[in-house]
Amino acid sequence: MIPAAGSGTRLGAGTPKAFVELGGRTILERCVEGVGAAGLVDVVVVAVPEELVDHTAALLPDVRVVVGGAERSHSVRAALTEIGDADVVLVHDAARTLTPPAVFGRVVDAVRAGAPAVVPALPVADTLKRVDDGGRVISTVDRGPLRAVQTPQGFAVEALRAAYRGSTVATDDAGLAELAGYPVQVVAGDALAFKITTAFDLRLAELLLGAMTGTLPTNGG
């Protein structure tokens, strides 16, 4: 399932983020292509803004298209109605467009090995501070056990369905699985699975894509 119904406020492109162009094709098209390249997925369901449903169906004739919701979790819940009899489900942000196939493989392998919920994640590189409303540091957080979580997040289908029967107040799907009492397994993420959130991220993705496809020298010149 690919939640792609966000507005992209932080990107500020004036177009819903998944429909912004990255190297001549939309972020969503490139994401669907990346999912296909992993070779692990039988059915793709995308959640998009209501006004873009027909456009998306024409753009991506091989995927199922649903109307997304006001929050990311509402979009995932809508997509969940269209997954049919899948046993393993991946939820993958359209905005993590350059995610390498190996990340999909690690997530699926861990679910197939018995984990009901799996997230790819990276250690945190920066020092972390807890601050008050005035911007003063309260304390320094021990970053050792912390991880920055990415997508695709993988689930045994019954775990994700159970997670979505309860509250949908969480910033990721594994957070809902946690609330439903499921253990969540971490596997190695990848720097290329970064989320295109800001204009800087979009530029970075353009440069990386250019370097990967040979349309841009790797020195950026």
Ligand SMILES: Nc1ccn([C@@H]2O[C@H](COP(=O)(O)OP(=O)(O)OP(=O)(O)O)[C@@H](O)[C@H]2O)c(=O)n1
């Ligand atoms: N109501 C929403 C909000 C987000 N998403 C999707 O969830 C993913 C992660 O969300 P994010 O990167 O935060 O996208 P936006 O919500 O569009 O960004 P912003 O908060 O800057 O508006 C994106 O692929 C986005 O399209 C969604 O399907 N439905």
Ligand SMILES: C[C@](O)(CO)[C@H](O)COP(=O)(O)O
């Ligand atoms: C799902 C997610 O990408 C995992 O890191 C993240 O929580 C989405 O957050 P956003 O604020 O909706 O972009």
